[in-house]
Amino acid sequence: QARVPMVCRQPIGIRGGIAAQHSQSPEAWYTHIPGLVVVTPATPADNRGLLKSAIRCDDPVVYMEHKGLWGMKGEVDETDLSPVPLGKARIAREGEDVTIISWAASVHTCLDAAKLLAEKKIEAEVIDLRTLWPWDREAVFASVRKTGRLLVVHEAVLVGGFGGEIASSVTEHLWDALDGPVRRIGGARIPIPFSIPLEDAYRISPQKIADTVLKDLGA
Numbered sequence: 001q002a003r004v005p006m007v008c009r010q011p012i013g014i015r016g017g018i019a020a021q022h023s024q025s026p027e028a029w030y031t032h033i034p035g036l037v038v039v040t041p042a043t044p045a046d047n048r049g050l051l052k053s054a055i056r057c058d059d060p061v062v063y064m065e066h067k068g069l070w071g072m073k074g075e076v077d078e079t080d081l082s083p084v085p086l087g088k089a090r091i092a093r094e095g096e097d098v099t100i101i102s103w104a105a106s107v108h109t110c111l112d113a114a115k116l117l118a119e120k121k122i123e124a125e126v127i128d129l130r131t132l133w134p135w136d137r138e139a140v141f142a143s144v145r146k147t148g149r150l151l152v153v154h155e156a157v158l159v160g161g162f163g164g165e166i167a168s169s170v171t172e173h174l175w176d177a178l179d180g181p182v183r184r185i186g187g188a189r190i191p192i193p194f195s196i197p198l199e200d201a202y203r204i205s206p207q208k209i210a211d212t213v214l215k216d217l218g219a
Helices: 029-033 044-056 106-118 137-147 163-173 198-203 206-217
Strands: 007-012 037-040 063-064 090-094 100-103 124-128 131-134 150-157 183-187
Touching: 007 044, 029 037, 029 063, 029 131, 029 183, 037 044, 044 063, 090 106, 100 106, 100 137, 100 206, 106 124, 106 150, 106 206, 124 137, 131 163, 137 163, 150 163, 150 206
Parallel strands: 007 063, 037 063, 100 124, 100 150, 150 183
Antiparallel strands: 037 131, 090 124
């Protein structure tokens, strides 16, 4: 079989006042193409480890870097130079009341939402997928079995977003484990505004995520 060890680094996401043509998140398009690996790092450490795995992969990899994370600083263990395996999610925060799944910059928004929920005595488990294809079904399913609830959050437009794939898979295979409907939060199906105030209104806020969970839990 042919090998195509190629990595295409692609910027995605909102950075601030760069308008619709530079702010889109088209990761779902690439997950639909057989043979492609789709990577979406959220932390400096994962950026290094996942890029190593992408370079060593024999398949073409679309490596999607969120522009809002380019200036992010974070802890990187200089003594651990091992790659981060493709297709393995990271539990960014442990919890037992609801599972929140995201990737790239939205992971940090979800972690902020989890802090708001903790103030209401609700412990959310936040999962950073890291790789959209292949995605870590085992980690997601294990978390949903534990919490009984799932919310998928992504900056990309909700319609046709990869969150729909996760939601349908969980609903199909874990129906009996769910205590409520699977929820999704995504971007509106409109061009992302150039105006900063309008762009801020477009963004998904931690409060919106927290309110969605609170409504489902009747809290």
